[in-house]
Amino acid sequence: MANQTRDQKLEGLLSSAAREFAQRGYDRTSMRDLARASGVSLAGVYYYVQSKEELLFLIQSRNFEAVIAGMRDALRGVTDPVERLQRFIDNHLDYFVSHMAEMKVLSREADALDGEFLQRVNDMKRQYTRALMDVLADIEKTHGPAHANRRVAAYSLFGMMNWIYTWYDPLGDVGVELLSQNICRLFLGGYVGLPVSETALSRGGAG
Amino acid sequence: MANQTRDQKLEGLLSSAAREFAQRGYDRTSMRDLARASGVSLAGVYYYVQSKEELLFLIQSRNFEAVIAGMRDALRGVTDPVERLQRFIDNHLDYFVSHMAEMKVLSREADALDGEFLQRVNDMKRQYTRALMDVLADIEKTHGPAHANRRVAAYSLFGMMNWIYTWYDPLGDVGVELLSQNICRLFLGGYVGLPVSETALSRGGAG
């Protein structure tokens, strides 16, 4: 291994920490585990990072920032609301699948942070959620009334997308393109495109 | 407090443990926290339970069993595939919302278990997933070709439903009936009922 700059070494530390956190979970992973995994001594880790919590924060915030920046790029100049949504979903899933460990940590260890760290990540969450809800509002304007509450729909879409950390295998037979297309279609048109007024969809008694 | 049977005390322990695990997370919650929360001494907890891990297992398996049993009850005798799906979703969300702490623990601490404990919970997961996929297969038979891969659709639906532990407030202005109706409609008909063949839904280049 040739010499690396300080930033490069921090990057490497973050990346192997993300892998460890994703595999064992944040709390079950010790700083000694991280040291071993990244080939530094235990004390050496603290030269790059002030605390274990900061390590988690850096993983979460850097990747969330990248997702948001990618989303803004992907939507820039696109005016058709449906295409905007499609790009939102594509960006999210592309980034998720190609940064599985980091995004698993971001999704699963959401409330392992405290104080200002937590606040800053939550700010990004609000920002990102707002962006999706704005896209949904545009879609409603052009494609008629929605079949569901906008906020419920937004969180449901995030649920579909983020839940993949529990089951999706990037090396399996479902490629990320198919995954993205499937989720996009599911969200926009449903599993079988059943009209909302369908009798069976009304709730209440069994009759 | 009147005298309680051993089973009732275990039940109470499990219930306050679920609350603590849901709030602080399994790993960050100590046996001393649980003792304090359930009004027993630290050693007293071990009279009812063999280990912290067994405590987590009992929370997960008992509630998962209840969800599965409720689902079988809800589907019994119902033949219309769409209504079967609706009841599957209703049962899942009703139970989830009325047992938020337990279900949050079940959803989030999925891989904190080891060995046989993990295996037994995973068996239930397979069983439950299989049941949903069978319902989806029935729907395809009666309502034409699906707009998405069946496995992806099943996991997406679980994602929508389980993700609620990150955002849903049972005391907020979205009641569980509305939530269930929304998710059911979203899954079956999509957000705005867009036909799958819609040009904007085809993927590929930006053009």
Add this chain to the structure above:
DNA sequence: GTTGGAGTTGAACGAGCGTTCGAAGCCCCC
């Protein structure tokens, strides 16, 4: 009144945790 088992406890154990720190290694520049 004594016995015995169920329920409960305080105190302790060894282990592992996150973090710190003084000292050593390294390498470029004078």
Add this chain to the structure above:
DNA sequence: GGGGGCTTCGAACGCTCGTTCAACTCCAAC
């Protein structure tokens, strides 16, 4: 060849963790 700032490290600190166990209380049965 020697000074000086990055970088790395072994060793330790204080603390909390999950778990154990002998001893205690309580109360129904005899």
